[in-house]
Amino acid sequence: MAKVKVGINGYGTIGKRVAYAVTKQDDMKLVGVTKTKPDFEAYRARELGIPVYAASEEFLPRFENVGFEVAGTLNDLLNEVDIIVDATPGGMGEKNKPLYEKAGVKAIFQGGEKASVAEVSFVAQANYENALGKDYVRVVSCNTTGLTRTLSAIQDYIDYVYAVMIRRAADPNDSKRGPVNAITPSVTVPSHHGPDVQTVIPINIETSAFVVPTTLMHVHSIMVELKKPVEAKDVVDIFENTTRVLLFEKEKGFESTAQLIEFARNLHREWNNLYEIAVWKESISVRGNRLFYIQAVHQESDVVPENIDAIRAMFELADKWESIKKTNKSLGILK
Ligand SMILES: NC(=O)C1=CN([C@@H]2O[C@H](COP(=O)(O)OP(=O)(O)OC[C@H]3O[C@@H](n4cnc5c(N)ncnc54)[C@H](OP(=O)(O)O)[C@@H]3O)[C@@H](O)[C@H]2O)C=CC1
Numbered sequence: 180m181a182k183v184k185v186g187i188n189g190y191g192t193i194g195k196r197v198a199y200a201v202t203k204q205d206d207m208k209l210v211g212v213t214k215t216k217p218d219f220e221a222y223r224a225r226e227l228g229i230p231v232y233a234a235s236e237e238f239l240p241r242f243e244n245v246g247f248e249v250a251g252t253l254n255d256l257l258n259e260v261d262i263i264v265d266a267t268p269g270g271m272g273e274k275n276k277p278l279y280e281k282a283g284v285k286a287i288f289q290g291g292e293k294a295s296v297a298e299v300s301f302v303a304q305a306n307y308e309n310a311l312g313k314d315y316v317r318v319v320s321c322n323t324t325g326l327t328r329t330l331s332a333i334q335d336y337i338d339y340v341y342a343v344m345i346r347r348a349a350d351p352n353d354s355k356r357g358p359v360n361a362i363t364p365s366v367t368v369p370s371h372h373g374p375d376v377q378t379v380i381p382i383n384i385e386t387s388a389f390v391v392p393t394t395l396m397h398v399h400s401i402m403v404e405l406k407k408p409v410e411a412k413d414v415v416d417i418f419e420n421t422t423r424v425l426l427f428e429k430e431k432g433f434e435s436t437a438q439l440i441e442f443a444r445n446l447h448r449e450w451n452n453l454y455e456i457a458v459w460k461e462s463i464s465v466r467g468n469r470l471f472y473i474q475a476v477h478q479e480s481d482v483v484p485e486n487i488d489a490i491r492a493m494f495e496l497a498d499k500w501e502s503i504k505k506t507n508k509s510l511g512i513l514k
């Protein structure tokens with residue numbers, strides 16, 4: 180079968196990682212990416228041999244002024260692809276959707292969009308089948324992906340989940356926003372994460388969230404009221420056997436998100452991506468009918484394999500586990 184032709188609209192934190200991941204797949208071809216301006220990222224894409232398109236006609240003069248030759252505009256890219264991965268800033272995907280509909284291409288949206296933008300909200304290991312053959316799929320946010328990966332693994336035991344998200348303030352490449360020395364609570368409960376998890380798996384869940392001054396990762400403190408008894412060692416076993424979830428031990432020096440990122444650096448992962456959700460093994464404990472655990476989410480990369488699996492599901496290229504295994508192998512995901 181011919182390779183699926185993929186375009187990326189929005190070549191930022193998520194878009195450039197998904198573009199890279201597409202180039203690692205033997206059943207997909209990266210046709211090009213869009214940029215609004217010829218900054219260093221545009222030049223880097225060109226160095227990598229990735230065709231760069233202007234994100235719309237209005238941006239063309241920016242490229243012309245510095246003699247940066249683009250391959251066309253977003254509309255030209257849409258004419259050449261089977262699917263567009265929209266990784267523009269949150270809320271923009273919904274505005275772009277009519278362009279995709281007009282061009283008759285399938286589209287993947289990211290977690291900054293409302294669930295209503297797509298037919299399905301997606302986390303591969305939880306609901307791959309729901310995206311089979313679909314035209315519009317939303318890969319849920321990084322935090323929602325992290326919650327869904329571990330909670331779907333223990334779904335049979337869940338009566339009610341209470342989770343607190345400690346969210347990183349900005350990505351490492353972002354110098355525009357803070358807080359620099361403050362903690363910003365989401366003052367309404369639930370934060371968007373609980374309802375978002377429910378767009379993927381039907382569980383009872385309440386979430387609250389705080390933004391703190393760090394760029395490395397998010398951290399979640401999760402408490403599950405159990406429907407039936409389980410021991411901590413059983414949960415350890417379950418997570419050990421759950422794809423895209425890794426257990427880390429404080430005892431071995433993983434004291435904070437800093438060492439988790441160093442672990443990814445040691446693996447020489449591209450952009451120190453930690454695609455897997457990191458659960459602190461010692462944090463898994465059961466007291467009475469309550470299970471507790473703490474996990475960390477690498478916001479820049481955990482959704483990347485989900486975008487790849489979503490493409491396979493939407494074109495019915497592979498069944499769930501065939502796709503997950505293929506994606507994992509191509510990106511060096513440990514299990
Ligand atoms: N960063 C994260 O931690 C995560 C983000 N997400 C979601 O992914 C989506 C993208 O986020 P993220 O990658 O962080 O955002 P970024 O700001 O890093 O990247 C977005 C890119 O979109 C481009 N862009 C801006 N305006 C337009 C436009 N009019 N048309 C086309 N492209 C445009 C910009 O490119 P240019 O440089 O050319 O101006 C920018 O690089 C959001 O929905 C977000 O919620 C999901 C999981 C984690």
Ligand SMILES: O=C(OP(=O)(O)O)[C@H](O)COP(=O)(O)O
Nearest residue numbers: 269290291320321322323346478
């Ligand atoms: O999807 C994310 O976080 P979220 O799950 O808390 O919305 C990403 O880290 C982007 O969050 P941002 O909207 O704070 O950039």
